[in-house]
Amino acid sequence: MAIIIDGKKCSEEIRNELKQKTEELIKSKGIKPGLALLLVGDNPASALYVKNKAKACEEIGYNSVIVELPEDTSEKTVLNYIEKWNKDESIHGILVQLPLPKQINEQKVILSILPEKDVDGFHPINMGRLVLGLPGFIPCTPAGIQYLLNKYEIPLKGKHVVVVGRSNIVGKPIANLLYQKNSKANAIVTICHTATNDITYYTRQADVLIAAVGVPRLIKSESIKDGATIIDVGINRIKDASTKTGYRLVGDVDYNDVYNKIHAITPVPGGVGPMTIAMLLRNTYLSAVGLDKYE
Numbered sequence: 001m002a003i004i005i006d007g008k009k010c011s012e013e014i015r016n017e018l019k020q021k022t023e024e025l026i027k028s029k030g031i032k033p034g035l036a037l038l039l040v041g042d043n044p045a046s047a048l049y050v051k052n053k054a055k056a057c058e059e060i061g062y063n064s065v066i067v068e069l070p071e072d073t074s075e076k077t078v079l080n081y082i083e084k085w086n087k088d089e090s091i092h093g094i095l096v097q098l099p100l101p102k103q104i105n106e107q108k109v110i111l112s113i114l115p116e117k118d119v120d121g122f123h124p125i126n127m128g129r130l131v132l133g134l135p136g137f138i139p140c141t142p143a144g145i146q147y148l149l150n151k152y153e154i155p156l157k158g159k160h161v162v163v164v165g166r167s168n169i170v171g172k173p174i175a176n177l178l179y180q181k182n183s184k185a186n187a188i189v190t191i192c193h194t195a196t197n198d199i200t201y202y203t204r205q206a207d208v209l210i211a212a213v214g215v216p217r218l219i220k221s222e223s224i225k226d227g228a229t230i231i232d233v234g235i236n237r238i239k240d241a242s243t244k245t246g247y248r249l250v251g252d253v254d255y256n257d258v259y260n261k262i263h264a265i266t267p268v269p270g271g272v273g274p275m276t277i278a279m280l281l282r283n284t285y286l287s288a289v290g291l292d293k294y295e
């Protein structure tokens with residue numbers, strides 16, 4: 001029987017721990033972690049993500065500020081909010097929900113966030129620190145993946161990790177995290193993408209396969225090695241007339257097809273997904289106390 005890596009449970013554990021730490025922080029230092037969330041436009045998925053992040057903040061005792069702006073908002077307006085929050089001492093983390101409308105330059109917006117408040121870890125300074133193995137904010141989904149691998153004691157040292165997908169928010173940062181020379185990583189990492197001729201050639205060698213592609217059930221059992229650990233990052237909606245909503249969520253890996261061949265797997269939903277918000281909360285706490293003071 002394969003181990004099902006329970007991201008929901010791990011996420012709850014992290015949130016409970018942060019809730020306790022926050023109570024202590026408020027009592028001892030009078031500091032209440034604060035997160036500012038900016039949403040531009042009316043994408044329902046983005047609106048739901050922002051709402052869930054704010055709710056999660058409230059549940060563990062953080063302050064959260066949500067600003068929702070219309071689709072035709074100018075870049076200048078967005079930059080003005082960031083400038084204001086950069087200077088506001090009660091705001092420890094700034095999150096701009098991506099994607100942004102066309103008229104707003106995403107990179108310019110990310111660059112305008114103070115790296116010390118960049119709890120998404122997307123600023124080039126934080127990305128650079130990650131590559132160099134220096135302390136900094138690690139993007140939330142990759143941080144969550146590493147947490148799960150370590151928590152479930154999946155061996156990484158000298159093991160072959162194959163990452164399918166090279167996005168800035170998942171593929172690149174997780175690959176860079178897992179080859180670092182430290183006790184939480186030290187793997188040999190290969191990255192595949194759309195220019196990879198024969199993905200299966202690589203995925204079959206993977207002790208740990210991380211799929212962050214966005215193609216429903218792309219990875220089948222013939223593409224994996226016996227006893228591999230599978231981290232399925234994909235969240236894909238597929239039609240399903242048997243559900244109330246008419247759709248359901250599946251990953252990038254064909255869960256039922258691979259299940260009997262593997263050592264462990266993250267389910268979709270309930271695997272990597274819940275870890276993203278937990279790591280956002282953790283980064284916000286880190287920002288409030290100082291990156292070096294988190295134990």
Ligand code: NAP
Pocket residue numbers: 141164165166167168169170171192193194195196199212213214215218233234235236272273274276
């Ligand atoms: P993305 O920016 O669209 O990147 C997808 C990557 O997959 C690209 O590097 C692309 O290659 C590669 N790719 C696409 N089709 C491929 C194929 N057939 N074979 C090989 N490589 C292929 O996506 P993302 O933002 O990383 O997200 C990936 C998935 O994870 C999505 O389903 C998303 O919803 C999900 N996600 C989940 C969480 C979470 O919290 N669990 C967080 C973020 C994302 P090229 O670079 O060559 O185009």
